[in-house]
Amino acid sequence: xxxxxxxxxxxxxxxxxxxxxxxxxxxxxxxxxxxxxxxxxxxxxxxxxxxxxxxxxxxxxxxxxxxxxxxxxxxxxxxxxxxxxxxxxxxxxxxxxxxxxxxxxxxxxxxxxxxxxxxxxxxxxxxxxxxxxxxxxxxxxxxxxxxxxxxxxxxxxxxxxxxxxxxxxxxxxxxxxxxxxxxxxxxxxxxxxxxxxxxxxxxxxxxxxxxxxxxxxxxxxxxxxxxxxxxxxxxxxxxxxxxxxxxxxxxxxxxxxxxxxxxxxxxxxxxxxxxxxxxxxxxxxxxx
Numbered sequence: 001x002x003x004x005x006x007x008x009x010x011x012x013x014x015x016x017x018x019x020x021x022x023x024x025x026x027x028x029x030x031x032x033x034x035x036x037x038x039x040x041x042x043x044x045x046x047x048x049x050x051x052x053x054x055x056x057x058x059x060x061x062x063x064x065x066x067x068x069x070x071x072x073x074x075x076x077x078x079x080x081x082x083x084x085x086x087x088x089x090x091x092x093x094x095x096x097x098x099x100x101x102x103x104x105x106x107x108x109x110x111x112x113x114x115x116x117x118x119x120x121x122x123x124x125x126x127x128x129x130x131x132x133x134x135x136x137x138x139x140x141x142x143x144x145x146x147x148x149x150x151x152x153x154x155x156x157x158x159x160x161x162x163x164x165x166x167x168x169x170x171x172x173x174x175x176x177x178x179x180x181x182x183x184x185x186x187x188x189x190x191x192x193x194x195x196x197x198x199x200x201x202x203x204x205x206x207x208x209x210x211x212x213x214x215x216x217x218x219x220x221x222x223x224x225x226x227x228x229x230x231x232x233x234x235x236x237x238x239x240x241x242x243x244x245x246x247x248x249x250x251x252x253x254x255x256x257x258x259x260x261x262x263x264x265x266x267x268x269x270x271x272x273x274x275x276x277x278x279x280x281x282x283x284x285x286x287x288x
Contacts, residue, residue, distance in 0.1 A: 026168050028158040030071075036144050037072040041156040042124075044174035046131070051175070054183035055102060062131040064160055067174045068092055068101070068140055069124045075146045077118050080106035082226045085114035088143040088151060094129045094136070101127040104180035105270065105278040106224070108235065111145055115234060117224060124177035135159055182270050182278035189277040191215035194269060197283040199253075203261035208233055208251040211241075212271055218247040220274025227267055231255040263288045 027042040044065045049056050068090065070078060079087040081103050092099045103125055106117040129136060136158055143151045183189055196211040210223055219240060225233040236249035253260065264287040272278040 026158065026160060026170055028156040031154060031156075033144075033152050033154070034150065035073065036076050036146070036150065037070050037078070039068065039070045039140070039142075039154060041136075041138055041140075041158055042067050042069060042170040042173065043136075043158065043160045043168070044126075044171045045168055048171060048175055048178070049128070052178045052181075054186045054188070055178055055181045056128070057185055058128070063128040064131045064136065065126065065128060065174060066136070066138075066160075067124050067126040067170075067177055069122075069173070070119070070142075071122050072120055072144065076144045077109055077111070077116070077120050077146070078123065078142050078144050079116065079118035082224070083118060083143075084116035085232055086111045087116050087118060087145060087149070088141075090125060090142040091140065092125075092127055093139040093141075099127045099129065101125050102178065102181045104177060105182055105272045108222075111149075115232070116145075124173055126174055126177050126181065131160075180276070180278075182272070182280035184280045188279045190273055190275075192271060192273055192277060192279050194271060194279070194281055194283070197267065197269065197285065199262040199285055203263075204259040206253050206260070206262050208249075208253060208262065208267065210236075210249040210251070210269060210271075211246070212249075213246045214273050214277075215245065216273060216275065217244040218273055219244060221247050221249075221272060222274060223249045223251070223269055223271040225251055225267055225269055227255075227262075227265060230257050231260060 028040045030038045030040045032038050046065050049065055079089050081089045083089050092101050106119060109116045138156045141153045143149055192214045194212045198209050199206050200209055201207055208225055223236055232254045233251040236251045239248045241248060262285050265285050267285060268282050270280045
């Protein structure tokens with residue numbers, strides 16, 4: 001759906017931009033992109049990685065902790081890893097390989113009547129690269145939308161201080177960003193726990209049902225579901241249970257796969273308590 005929408009409706013509006021700037025210590029130059037947004041890459045002290053074991057797992061190698069930053073002009077949006085019915089996600093590449101970046105929990109938007117997920121105003125998205133050199137060369141591609149949608153490809157270069165250089169000025173920004181990334185491993189913040197994931201309805205006309213609890217009220221809770229590029233889960237109907245610390249979500253399913261059956265499928269759920277805490281989990285749906 002996303003690919004069809006953009007190829008049919010917005011192809012003539014696209015412009016592709018390649019930009020490169022000289023390296024600077026711990027942060028690249030801000031780059032302006034047609035007055036729609038500015039972006040850069042910053043680094044942080046590698047010891048911060050140890051503060052977030054529920055977000056980051058490493059394999060014993062030495063890593064550099066970096067982050068992609070964007071400041072968007074009024075009305076412009078950029079996109080989460082699963083942008084919804086339209087848009088393209090922010091992606092970062094190092095040495096020609098796509099990096100597993102750590103997306104903060106996104107906002108919900110409507111674009112031309114379609115449901116989308118992403119970021120407005122400012123966003124900082126952390127990631128790791130192997131610490132193999134003092135100079136880091138990166139590429140990112142991303143899309144921004146307002147009245148039109150425009151994709152960009154941008155190159156960044158920065159010099160990074162040694163990993164034992166101590167606290168640097170950008171540490172606070174990256175630490176704050178990591179606090180907004182959903183917990184992927186181990187214990188969940190504020191006791192957030194997804195207790196039940198199932199589906200209801202006949203193939204082609206199904207809903208995904210998610211039940212969750214937390215240590216705090218869930219009146220502002222939200223959940224996003226991912227299956228594949230052909231399937232979208234609409235805004236959930238939310239019902240608070242018992243003391244307000246339990247919630248049931250019912251997410252309508254829409255897919256280009258005729259007669260899609262959720263039985264036995266794997267679904268990725270990202271849930272927020274609406275108060276700055278979130279988790280990221282993968283579930284196997286029951287088979288018939």
